Amino acid sequence: MPTNADRSEGAHRRPAGSPIGVKICGIRERSAFDAACEAGADWIGFVFFARSPRCVTPQTVATLLRSEKKARPQTVGLFVKADDSTIERTLSVADLDILQIYDTPARALEIRQKFKRPVWLSCAVTTPIDLPENTMLDGYVIEPRAPADAALPGGNGITLDWSLLRHWQAPSPWMLAGGLTPDNVARALAMSHAPAVDVSSGVETAPGEKSPELVRNFIKNVRGYCAANKR
Numbered sequence: 001m002p003t004n005a006d007r008s009e010g011a012h013r014r015p016a017g018s019p020i021g022v023k024i025c026g027i028r029e030r031s032a033f034d035a036a037c038e039a040g041a042d043w044i045g046f047v048f049f050a051r052s053p054r055c056v057t058p059q060t061v062a063t064l065l066r067s068e069k070k071a072r073p074q075t076v077g078l079f080v081k082a083d084d085s086t087i088e089r090t091l092s093v094a095d096l097d098i099l100q101i102y103d104t105p106a107r108a109l110e111i112r113q114k115f116k117r118p119v120w121l122s123c124a125v126t127t128p129i130d131l132p133e134n135t136m137l138d139g140y141v142i143e144p145r146a147p148a149d150a151a152l153p154g155g156n157g158i159t160l161d162w163s164l165l166r167h168w169q170a171p172s173p174w175m176l177a178g179g180l181t182p183d184n185v186a187r188a189l190a191m192s193h194a195p196a197v198d199v200s201s202g203v204e205t206a207p208g209e210k211s212p213e214l215v216r217n218f219i220k221n222v223r224g225y226c227a228a229n230k231r
């Protein structure tokens, strides 16, 4: 198990020869977990938010991770406005390397200090003014603002205007999320120049039902884009 020192070096780490990072989020089942590991995902995300069709228990995550014998991707726990006790209880069972937080920047910093893990803050973006300037966090997940009537703040399968990001001088490592699919990820990378991508609903056959085939295709298309563009 990595130490906390290892973990803090691990934010947005990417293996050599794999210049664009890939996170597969919302994994609940063994088949999708194995597909993501075998296809070379850099991060696997687990959703700890009861309203999500992708919500998992810490015990399920512990079981998935326990049986992974080989080196595995880093694990990311996704929390929405979670209190300390929820995060603490989850971490006591599930081995999470990184925390992805939907909350204010101040709360994200507090969580980083308290739990000694890298924290990625999810940022809802509509126009360039929404892009973060703060360098205090380990990374940002840049995604479209959810519609006002959406049940979830993310995982809605909607895209943002990728060209907004092209000339952004990011203060910290970041990844692009929102509505990515195996079919559009190369276009999203070309337009946004994102250093990493995050997908959830775009590799599903129904909400919460990951398709191992779509997971593999997504990762293959990112790697194909890298090879074709010498990135």
Ligand SMILES: O=C(O)c1ccccc1N[C@@H]1O[C@H](COP(=O)(O)O)[C@@H](O)[C@H]1O
Binding pocket: 025, 026, 045, 047, 049, 052, 053, 054, 055, 078, 080, 102, 141, 143, 152, 153, 154, 155, 156, 157, 158, 177, 178, 179, 180, 198, 199, 200, 201, 202
């Ligand atoms: O996936 C969820 O259910 C979820 C729930 C609450 C907050 C965020 C959630 N997902 C994250 O949203 C983005 C974009 O997802 P999608 O590819 O558009 O489905 C991504 O970071 C997911 O991890």
